[in-house]
Amino acid sequence: MLKIDDLHVSYGAVRAIKGISLEVNDGELVSLIGANGAGKTTTLHTISGLVPAQSGSIILDGKDLRKTAPERIIELGLAHVPEGRHVFARMTVEENLLMGAYIVRDKARVRRQLEMVYGHFPRLAERTRQLAGTLSGGEQQMLAMGRALMTAPRMLLLDEPSMGLSPLLVKEIFSMIKGLHADGITILLVEQNAKMALAISDRAYVLETGRISMSGSAQDLLHDDKVRRAYLGA
Amino acid sequence: MGEFLQTLFVGLRLGSVYALIALGYTMVYGIVRLINFAHGDFIMVGGYTLIFTVPLMTAAGMPAWLAVVIAIAVCALVGVLVELIAYRPVRRKGTNMTALITAVAMSLFLENLAQAIPAIGPNPIIAGQFFASGGFRVAGVTLDYITTYTIVVSAVVMLLLYVFTQKTKMGRAMRCVSEDKSAAILMGISVNKTVLSTFAIGSGLSAIAALMYVAQYPKVYTTMGSLLGLKAFVAAVAGGIGIVPGAMLGGVVIGLVESFTTSYINSSLTDTFVFLILIIVLLIKPAGILGKNVGEKV
Numbered sequence A: 001m002l003k004i005d006d007l008h009v010s011y012g013a014v015r016a017i018k019g020i021s022l023e024v025n026d027g028e029l030v031s032l033i034g035a036n037g038a039g040k041t042t043t044l045h046t047i048s049g050l051v052p053a054q055s056g057s058i059i060l061d062g063k064d065l066r067k068t069a070p071e072r073i074i075e076l077g078l079a080h081v082p083e084g085r086h087v088f089a090r091m092t093v094e095e096n097l098l099m100g101a102y103i104v105r106d107k108a109r110v111r112r113q114l115e116m117v118y119g120h121f122p123r124l125a126e127r128t129r130q131l132a133g134t135l136s137g138g139e140q141q142m143l144a145m146g147r148a149l150m151t152a153p154r155m156l157l158l159d160e161p162s163m164g165l166s167p168l169l170v171k172e173i174f175s176m177i178k179g180l181h182a183d184g185i186t187i188l189l190v191e192q193n194a195k196m197a198l199a200i201s202d203r204a205y206v207l208e209t210g211r212i213s214m215s216g217s218a219q220d221l222l223h224d225d226k227v228r229r230a231y232l233g234a
Numbered sequence B: 001m002g003e004f005l006q007t008l009f010v011g012l013r014l015g016s017v018y019a020l021i022a023l024g025y026t027m028v029y030g031i032v033r034l035i036n037f038a039h040g041d042f043i044m045v046g047g048y049t050l051i052f053t054v055p056l057m058t059a060a061g062m063p064a065w066l067a068v069v070i071a072i073a074v075c076a077l078v079g080v081l082v083e084l085i086a087y088r089p090v091r092r093k094g095t096n097m098t099a100l101i102t103a104v105a106m107s108l109f110l111e112n113l114a115q116a117i118p119a120i121g122p123n124p125i126i127a128g129q130f131f132a133s134g135g136f137r138v139a140g141v142t143l144d145y146i147t148t149y150t151i152v153v154s155a156v157v158m159l160l161l162y163v164f165t166q167k168t169k170m171g172r173a174m175r176c177v178s179e180d181k182s183a184a185i186l187m188g189i190s191v192n193k194t195v196l197s198t199f200a201i202g203s204g205l206s207a208i209a210a211l212m213y214v215a216q217y218p219k220v221y222t223t224m225g226s227l228l229g230l231k232a233f234v235a236a237v238a239g240g241i242g243i244v245p246g247a248m249l250g251g252v253v254i255g256l257v258e259s260f261t262t263s264y265i266n267s268s269l270t271d272t273f274v275f276l277i278l279i280i281v282l283l284i285k286p287a288g289i290l291g292k293n294v295g296e297k298v
Helices: A041-047 A068-075 A093-099 A107-120 A139-148 A166-180 A194-200 A218-222 A224-233 B003-033 B038-060 B062-095 B096-116 B145-167 B168-179 B181-186 B190-218 B225-238 B245-264 B267-284
Strands: A002-012 A014-024 A029-033 A055-060 A079-080 A155-159 A184-189 A203-207 A213-216 B135-138 B141-144
Touching: A002 A041, A014 A029, A014 A041, A014 A184, A014 A203, A014 A213, A029 A093, A029 A194, A041 A079, A041 A155, A041 A184, A041 A213, A068 A079, A068 B181, A079 A139, A093 A139, A107 A139, A139 A155, A139 A166, A166 A184, A166 A194, A184 A194, A194 A218, A194 A224, A203 A218, A203 B245, A218 A224, B003 B038, B003 B062, B003 B096, B003 B141, B003 B145, B003 B168, B003 B190, B003 B225, B003 B245, B038 B062, B038 B096, B038 B168, B038 B190, B038 B225, B062 B096, B062 B190, B096 B225, B135 B145, B141 B145, B145 B168, B145 B190, B145 B245, B168 B181, B168 B190, B181 B190, B225 B245, B245 B267
Parallel strands: A029 A184, A029 A203, A079 A155, A155 A184
Antiparallel strands: A002 A014, A002 A055, A203 A213, B135 B141
């Protein structure tokens, strides 16, 4: 579904991504793990067009995302839940969700998606009129994910969904991601919590200072000595 | 009592005009973090458009004030062109400071361009009457039509604007872009289009302000927007720059300060008091009356 080939990204003189290639197949849950500053978020930002690439290609279902205007990428069925949630703090929960469906013209479809999201995240349904900025971290993460689901995307980019959450909430968020995967949504997951990410993923890539150092099935990586020492604290 | 009421109404009239102009500053600031110093000059553009189109309206047998529709279109177009030609390219390449300097330059450019147009020239032009003269008596004071229209029209326009930003898709898109540009892009919102609509609406509002202002003070000249724009900017900052209700409140406050200073203290001190109020407000609430000092959330 998504195929990245020899991607290079720089911020000025700093080369953040030095030629990575990766692939996410239909229905797969793939994680991208690695230390802080390895380039995980930059990779997702480049896919979504928020950061321009220097060279390489990013192909989504045959379409070159580098030649697509950033605001049109969501129309191709790719939604991005950014690191740090980025909910619209001064808008209500429901307004945030409606913004998620900004590109959807059919009002009945928006209503249906809204019901679906409230079904997935009952806690949001209890807080429709609350300002998003006053939600807890976990609720904001749910809102950011719910907002991304409003277009019924075929593929999700999830950036550090567990960041700053209590262990209990992390578990809850991960079981939701598993649920979305089970529903058939293709997912590219970026996580610092490598252990939990690998536990729910089909495959994974390890990113090290802008390069992919290892890749393989999540199970293999979970039991790999090098990965265990570097990322799993074992 | 009579003098008090009269002063109050004058203050509200002035304040309504300031509020309409302040909205333009605040909307543009909210969305691109730029103080559009050329915004005051859009009032001048609106003023001259009225000068030239009012005779056409009356000749066609239509009420003079209807020329404001053309003025809104012209101001909106000028606002959009300024953004497209000057601000957008500079924003892409430069810093906030270069954009600010460009805004000052656009202001001077518009004023000098106007002077260079033969039909305008360096001398003020006196506008004809836009509204019927006279008024009606309320609680022992005469409330003239211009004052009434100015207050009512501004209130209606601001109410419409508020509903627009809260309830319509484009209004919501504007709030999103102003809050978080990259998240807005991820929603499929075109930042460029949203910024252009903001310039169009903000500049269009200055045409309505021009109608109300020139109806009261019929002298139109190329630098008429400087002080007017500066005071409206003060209103926007006092109310909390970037916040739509803040601009409305700030405008009314500045208008009232001005009219009460004129009536009860000394008319030559009005501008001093306007800026004094700004300093006091900013000392007590640095983010403005309705502004919140929100720490950046990561």
